[in-house]
Amino acid sequence: MSNVRCLGKLPREVVPGWLAAADACLVPLRKSEVFKTAVPSKMFEAMAASKPVILGVEGEAKEILEGARAGVALPPEDPVALAEAVLRLRHDPGLALELGSNGRRAAIEKYSRGKQARRYLDLLARLTSAPARVGCQSFSVDRTGN
Numbered sequence: 001m002s003n004v005r006c007l008g009k010l011p012r013e014v015v016p017g018w019l020a021a022a023d024a025c026l027v028p029l030r031k032s033e034v035f036k037t038a039v040p041s042k043m044f045e046a047m048a049a050s051k052p053v054i055l056g057v058e059g060e061a062k063e064i065l066e067g068a069r070a071g072v073a074l075p076p077e078d079p080v081a082l083a084e085a086v087l088r089l090r091h092d093p094g095l096a097l098e099l100g101s102n103g104r105r106a107a108i109e110k111y112s113r114g115k116q117a118r119r120y121l122d123l124l125a126r127l128t129s130a131p132a133r134v135g136c137q138s139f140s141v142d143r144t145g146n
Helices: 012-021 033-037 041-048 060-068 079-091 093-109 113-129
Strands: 025-028 053-056 071-074
Touching (some): 041 060, 053 079, 079 093
Parallel strands (some): 025 053
């Protein structure tokens, strides 16, 4: 297909240009239990660029994509489903635009680095201020050096 490009690893500084030129972005992962907890950063880059994501992975990334209504999730390693997803977006540009807009909104409102950093800091604050769990010993630290 002359209108599909698989670019491989790119220098970070050229990624925005390629994202701007894309009609949609493919994020495929192998079918593996390991990838069920993986959330590829390229998915968020595509969402932030207002591009619909075609995601071939199960698990957490799929839940995020579907929750944001930001693309088409399909089973990993399924070439027929991949072709159907590409054709669906090609034949329905309104849907592609809607999914891309939804992705951008989610990227800004929920998944920006600032929002993620705040959530992480809030989690750390809750964990460090929480009382000791059952089975854990409490202890005090002598800060006087005695």
